[in-house]
Amino acid sequence: MSDAPGQGEPKTASARQLFLERAVYRRNRLIDAARLLPLLALFAFVVPALFLGTPGGDSEGGNTxxxxxxxxxxWLCLIATCATIARGLARDEGGEDTP
Known part of the structure; x- marks a missing residue:
């Protein structure tokens, strides 16, 4: 007989513990997405403006x-993304039983 825990015992789903619960992991990823959203918005607005240059003399009429x-x-995509993230965070927050 060995004193090492877990030797010789079959591993079942109930015996294994998750590092983080799924709800906590999902909430953390939603918070990460909410933190990265302003950077994504800045990238989406500024980079195309840099590549396209300024509208005016040499540009085509339909460019503006x-x-x-x-x-x-x-802008609409960012609003939809923010609403989706906020709904996910509100649902997770309302479903928690722990303080």
Missing amino acids: SLRLVYFFFV
């Missing part, structure tokens, strides 16, 4: 309208 459509679309 395409930029406005792009920025409006990115």
Whole structure:
């Protein structure tokens, strides 16, 4: 007989413990996504503006309208992403039983 714990015992699903519970892990990833969202927004707004240059003399006539459509679309996507993250965080917070 050995005194080492776990030797000779079959490993079952109930015997194994998760490092983090799924709800805690999911909440942590949502918080990480919320923290990275401003950087993603900055990247989505600034980088295309840098590549496209300034509208004016040498640009095509439709270039400004395409930029406005792009920025409006990115803005709507950011709103939808924020709403999704907020709903996920609110649902996780409301479902917790521990203080």
